[in-house]
Amino acid sequence: MKLINYIKGNRYGKEANRLERESLEDAFLQEALDGYDTVISNHVQSIERLEEKVHEQSKNKKQSKLIFYSSIAASIVLIITLGTLLLKHDKINDKQLIGKVETKIKKTEKKQEVTINKEAKKSVKEENTVENIPPPPITAPEKNIEKKSISAGVPVSSNKNEANAVLANKSVVSENRQASAGIKDETDKAIFNSVAEVSERKAMAYKPQAVASVSNATKEQLKEKQVKADKVEQKEFGKKEFSSFFMNKAKKNACGDVKASVEVEFTLNVNQYPSSFKFPKFSCEEAKREVIRILSYSPRWTIAAGEKINMKFSW
Amino acid sequence: MILKLKNTVLTDEELLRSYISSSNQEELGQLYTRYIPLVYGLCLKYLHHQQDAEDAVMHIYEELIEKCAKHEILNFKNWLYTVAKNHCLQLIRRTNPQFFEEISDQIVESDSLLHLLDESEDKEKEQALSMCMNLLPKEQRKCIKSFFFEESSYADIVLMTGYTLNKVKSYIQNGKRNLKNCMVETLHL
Numbered sequence: 082m083k084l085i086n087y088i089k090g091n092r093y094g095k096e097a098n099r100l101e102r103e104s105l106e107d108a109f110l111q112e113a114l115d116g117y118d119t120v121i122s123n124h125v126q127s128i129e130r131l132e133e134k135v136h137e138q139s140k141n142k143k144q145s146k147l148i149f150y151s152s153i154a155a156s157i158v159l160i161i162t163l164g165t166l167l168l169k170h171d172k173i174n175d176k177q178l179i180g181k182v183e184t185k186i187k188k189t190e191k192k193q194e195v196t197i198n199k200e201a202k203k204s205v206k207e208e209n210t211v212e213n214i215p216p217p218p219i220t221a222p223e224k225n226i227e228k229k230s231i232s233a234g235v236p237v238s239s240n241k242n243e244a245n246a247v248l249a250n251k252s253v254v255s256e257n258r259q260a261s262a263g264i265k266d267e268t269d270k271a272i273f274n275s276v277a278e279v280s281e282r283k284a285m286a287y288k289p290q291a292v293a294s295v296s297n298a299t300k301e302q303l304k305e306k307q308v309k310a311d312k313v314e315q316k317e318f319g320k321k322e323f324s325s326f327f328m329n330k331a332k333k334n335a336c337g338d339v340k341a342s343v344e345v346e347f348t349l350n351v352n353q354y355p356s357s358f359k360f361p362k363f364s365c366e367e368a369k370r371e372v373i374r375i376l377s378y379s380p381r382w383t384i385a386a387g388e389k390i391n392m393k394f395s396w
Numbered sequence: 397m398i399l400k401l402k403n404t405v406l407t408d409e410e411l412l413r414s415y416i417s418s419s420n421q422e423e424l425g426q427l428y429t430r431y432i433p434l435v436y437g438l439c440l441k442y443l444h445h446q447q448d449a450e451d452a453v454m455h456i457y458e459e460l461i462e463k464c465a466k467h468e469i470l471n472f473k474n475w476l477y478t479v480a481k482n483h484c485l486q487l488i489r490r491t492n493p494q495f496f497e498e499i500s501d502q503i504v505e506s507d508s509l510l511h512l513l514d515e516s517e518d519k520e521k522e523q524a525l526s527m528c529m530n531l532l533p534k535e536q537r538k539c540i541k542s543f544f545f546e547e548s549s550y551a552d553i554v555l556m557t558g559y560t561l562n563k564v565k566s567y568i569q570n571g572k573r574n575l576k577n578c579m580v581e582t583l584h585l
Contacts, residue, residue, distance in 0.1 A: 084433045084434065084437075085433055088433060088437075092549055092550065092551035093552055093555075094549060094552070095547045095549075097549035097551065097552075098548055098549040098552070099547075100542070101543070101549055101550055102543075108477065109434050109438065109473065109474075110434060111439065111478075112438045112441050112481075113433065113434040113435075113436075113437025113438050113440075113441070114437060115437075115441045115442060115565075116436070116437035116438055116439065116440030116441030116442075116449070117437050118561060118562075119440055119441055119444060120440045120444060120445070120446055120449070122446050124436070124437075124440075127436065127446060127449075127450055128432055128433050128436055130450070131432050131436060131450060131453050131454070132429050132432055134454060135425045135428055135429055135432065135454070135457055136422075136425055136429070138421075138422060138425065138454075139421040139422045139425030139426075140421075140422065140425075164461075211576075239523045256556065263466075319490055321567050384494040
């Protein structure tokens with residue numbers, strides 16, 4: 082007889098006796114039968130309920146295990162994909178930033194080239210058409226001019242083209258943003274800021290190669306540009322050319338009614354610009370000043386640097 | 397369904413081994429389900445409360461999940477009996493620290509008694525048994541005779557004698573013990 086039948090109430094007859102005799106050998110069964118006799122209730126329902134619970138629990142445990150392992154697997158996959166996406170995104174950002182910087186640099190270079198060409202054309206026109214352009218207010222004596230050139234670390238030039246070229250030649254890749262305050266040129270500032278942005282965002286040595294490559298590229302391009310500008314000005318310019326240049330620029334009636342005449346001696350500096358002026362003879366102070374003004378405004382000479390030149394002007 | 401059918405064929409130990417190797421909770425659930433009536437009955441005996449007994453059955457199942465992997469189980473039924481009984485005793489100790497369990501000599505006695513009865517062919521033993529039976533008190537003799545010789549159940553004996561169920565069980569237990577003592581003395585075992 083099955084225990085469940087005994088629990089159901091089939092406790093009479095030989096079958097029940099067999100189970101009870103069996104319980105004498107089996108302590109577990111004995112105590113279970115005692116238990117059913119102790120509490121009188123519908124135990125069959127309780128047993129069925131318990132069987133269902135155990136079945137559900139074992140199923141849930143299996144499912145929960147499955148969920149646990151699958152969630153671990155899913156989270157690992159998620160972490161890997163997110164990681165790769167972030168890395169890719171970072172790389173794309175770097176590339177975009179570098180691209181932006183490069184385009185900015187290209188734009189500024191183009192602008193500079195345009196301005197250089199324009200100014201070069203202007204200077205050529207000036208030479209040809211003998212226009213009376215008001216000279217820049219350079220009143221500083223000879224010594225001051227020399228001092229300035231030393232302090233700036235770059236040659237002083239009276240020409241705007243020259244000034245642009247010199248500025249462009251300045252350090253573009255300086256990492257210190259404060260240095261940008263010293264750079265007056267807008268294009269230089271833009272390049273400087275964009276490069277500084279790259280260096281700051283990439284936190285130290287994360288992408289130094291990219292920045293370096295950009296800075297190198299700009300340096301080279303600027304050098305090329307300067308060479309171009311130089312080429313534009315590489316027309317012959319000597320005594321003859323300067324005398325005609327002088328006659329175009331010089332103020333008439335500098336010494337009033339008297340004819341102005343000045344004898345000047347000067348040397349060409351390293352950059353082939355007139356320097357170290359000496360005036361052995363001059364008719365009036367105003368005429369002397371006029372000669373200084375025009376000499377300092379002079380284009381680049383094509384005569385070798387360091388050569389002493391003596392000239393006489395009378396107008 | 398296939399698993400269920402397959403598992404009904406497997407023995408307890410085979411099913412247990414399968415569960416340990418695969419960690420398939422359904423297999424353990426299947427195995428435990430076989431013993432739910434026994435465990436529940438045992439819990440009823442100790443806890444005297446249906447709901448407590450049901451809770452205990454579920455707690456024991458949860459214990460099994462952990463313990464099965466840790467212990468080397470040779471006989472699942474005996475091991476489960478020990479686990480279930482200890483669990484119930486622990487529960488009782490928590491609520492009633494001064495709990496004393498009745499020491500039953502039933503397990504020890506029953507085997508020898510049945511053994512003796514099985515060898516009834518032995519005349520000497522038969523004579524000794526009939527003599528000892530006559531020496532038993534009337535109630536005990538009546539219950540022993542009905543239960544072992546006439547194959548009546550406890551319920552049958554209750555109906556026949558009018559004793560309560562507990563009295564019948566008690567008469568049978570005490571009569572068995574007295575009969576054994578008498579037999580040992582008579583046969584000089």
